[in-house]
Amino acid sequence: MTQYNSTNLSESLKVYFIMGSMNCRKSPEEVLSEAIAGGITMFQFREKGPDALTGDAQFELARRLQQICRLNSVPFIVNDDIDLAIALDADGIHVGQDDEPARSIRQQIGEKKIVGVSAHTLEEAQQAMADGADYLGIGPIYPTTSKDDAKEVQGTKIIEELRDHGLTIPLVGIGGITLTNATPVLTAGADGISVISAIAAADDISGTVKDFVRVVRGHILELRRLKA
Structure with missing residues (x-):
């Protein structure tokens, strides 16, 4: 397995796709394969909700999706x-x-695995870092229908607050992110964006991911231009 550090983990978070079977209008394998073809940089298997698979069916789907990820x-x-x-x-x-x-998770899976933690406040972020988190998922940035248990909408201000307090840990924004509202998340200080429905429910999954990649790359180029 690749040993991740903060630099290449930040790169892996650029376009972070999250999906389970209940998010898909066609087979999850097709959705993931098309998303990978479009250029996603990380994938999270999230099988939750009333229609989610359980037991052996969940395990076998996860195994198939993992194999697709490994091949790519x-x-x-x-x-x-x-x-x-x-x-x-x-x-x-x-x-x-x-x-x-995260501290308990880290003890169980070891130092070489990635541990991500959702955080909604500065205090939660600092605790997650102290517990050994490798990156933080920050949000929900915008209103979302993909998570029944979503917390109160944060906007981009929480990302700005974390960066203003000197937190350098990789951050990924989540919650209601689309092609039209992704740039402010990156401008606030996020290393990347995580997306569920805007990709999984797209008519053209690969094309939509390519558009997200263009948004992220455009932001990076703009930052480099401003620093030059």
Whole structure:
């Protein structure tokens, strides 16, 4: 497995696709393959909700999606489920504030795996970092219908606050991010954007991802121009 550091992890977070079977209008394997063809930089398997798969069906889907990621050198992250992440030898796991603490997760999966933590306040971010998180998912930035348990909308101000307090840990914005509102998330200080429905429900998945990649690359080029 690739050993991730803050630099290449920041690159992996640029266009971070999150998806489970209930987000897809066609087979999850097709959706993921098309998203990879478009240029996603990381994938998170999030199988949650009323129609989510469980048990062996969930495991087998996760295994198939992981194989697609491995064949294309895309990091494969499991949402919340530490047992599933360990069973699959996933590249990492992402947990929320109501899940097992990052410190405990780290003890179970070791130092070489990626641990992401959702954070909604400066205090939560600082605690996650102290517990060994590799990156933070910040949001929801905008209103979202993809998560039934979404917290209160934050806007981009929380990302700005974290950067203003000197936090250099990789940050990825999440929640209601689309092609038309992604740039302010990056401008606020996020290393990348995480997307569920704007990609999974797109008519042209590969083309939509390519558009997201162009937005991110355009922002990076603009930053370089301003620094020159």
